[in-house]
Amino acid sequence: MTVLGTRALNRATLARQHLLARATSSVRQAVAHLCGVQAQEPQEPFIGLWSRLAGFRPEHLDDALTGREVVRTHLMRRTVHLVASDDALAWRARHDAMLRRRALGAHGRALAGVDLDELAAAGREVVADGRPRTLSELAQALGDRWPGTPRRVLGELLVTALIPMVQLPPRGLWRQRAGVRNLPLATWLGRDVESLPGGDGDPVGQRLLRRYLAAYGPASAADLRAWCGLAGLPAAVKAVRGELVVFRDERGRELLDLPDAPRPDPGTPAPVRFLPAYDNAILGYHDRSRVIDAPHLGLSVAGRRMVLVDGRVAATWTVRGPRLRISPLRPFTDLERRAVRAEAQDLAAFLGDDIDQVHLDAAD
Structure with missing residues (x-):
């Protein structure tokens, strides 16, 4: 089995992250290819896209956000990401269990006695009128029903885990310091969040795996888990293993990859690149x-x-x-x-x- 050294893996990552050569993609295409862009700090995606896209200007991302081509939402690892709208609708249901689990891990004691399904139903009633709300406004609308639970915890749980939400512009626009106003993802996009399909093999997980490898591979199952926060997607890995190629790193770890994905020569020159805070070119791996x-x-x-x-x-x-x-x-x-x-x-x-x-x- 072919062993890939650290420099070979580095050049593969740079090529797929558009850091070896700037791409000519649109913002929507780039965000989709990258499987989302870390965006917990609202201005940082502008730097990440500038380092990856030829001729990128701030209004390109502004237009993609206001045009609803990309959205700001809690998804991978329960952190705010810029995600292509189609991906947000297709991937959200697969992340629901992870989002709930991480929210409970963060606020477990404060949520003692709170039925999460009941809280989600109450939250959906509040947001059904289509009016954007801040987290505080959501918390205020629900606090009286769970008087023993900190209101902010209730609001945060709704926004980050229980209801697929987006953070509306002007949050995330160039040089804007707007606060967060939340609206259901389906309301903002005018389309329902996709339900998980039935059948074996975790079909959505398979799509996530292929997309991840296209932007981050070669990579291990542990790397995949570190990127998305999901539990390794073993059924998906098993289902698509026959269409993948397998390598080893210098420590003997198994690395999976798409057969035709770029794996440049390790000697390929790499230009200087400036990365924003929390860039997934680094955070998207366990190793x-x-x-x-x-x-x-x-x-x-x-x-x-x-x-x-x-x-x-x-x-x-x-x-x-x-x-x-x-x-x-x-x-x-x-x-x-x-x-x-x-x-x-x-x-x-x-x-x-x-x-x-x-x-x-x-x-x-």
Whole structure:
């Protein structure tokens, strides 16, 4: 069985994440290909898409959100993602059990004595009028029925787990600081959330697996689980195994992949890329060693914006006032410093005229 080294896996990830070469896709096409874009920080998707799409401008994402081509919703790992509207409708039911389980894990004691199905039914009655509501407004409408439960917990449970909801624009638009107003997904899109199909083999899970491998493979079942939060999708993996190719990594783990997916030569040059906070190019794996070194793993869950140099996390970056500051995690060669500065200047121009300084720190 072919063994794929870390650099081979790195180049495969970069190619499929549109980080080896910027794609010419539309926002909707890119978000669909990436199986969603992490969006818990509302402005971060603009940076992630700028690093992946040729000619990307902020109004392209604004138009996709207001045009209902993509939506902001709680889905993978119970975090807010930008998801293509068709995918949100098709995937939501498959994630319901996971969303409930994680919500209970976060608020289990506070929800003692609360029947979740009863709470969901009460919430659907509240939102049936089609009026967008904040979490506080939802909580206020329900609090009297469960007086012993913190109202915010009731509202959060409805929004993140019990009712498929979207966060409406202007939340998530370029340079908007709007609060969250929630509306049922089906109401916003004018189409019902798809029911889970019957039959064996987890058909929706099979589609999720194929889509995940197209954007993240080669990958293990543990990587798949880490990305979506679902329990490994064993029935789906078993059902499609015959159409996949299998590799091993250098530690002997089994990696699955689509036969015709790109696996570039490990020697393929990789350009500098600036990643936003919580980018799924890193968080989309259980084993993140293909992109980030072990000493820096904590950065991937701490909301730090990162810089890829030769395809790997090599620096963090911040914006403070007029300055874009890059802090290397290792020494850079002169050629690398020039490449990092050049990409940083382009990013500063994208972010706006108020950023007029790029500062590259010396490595510790």
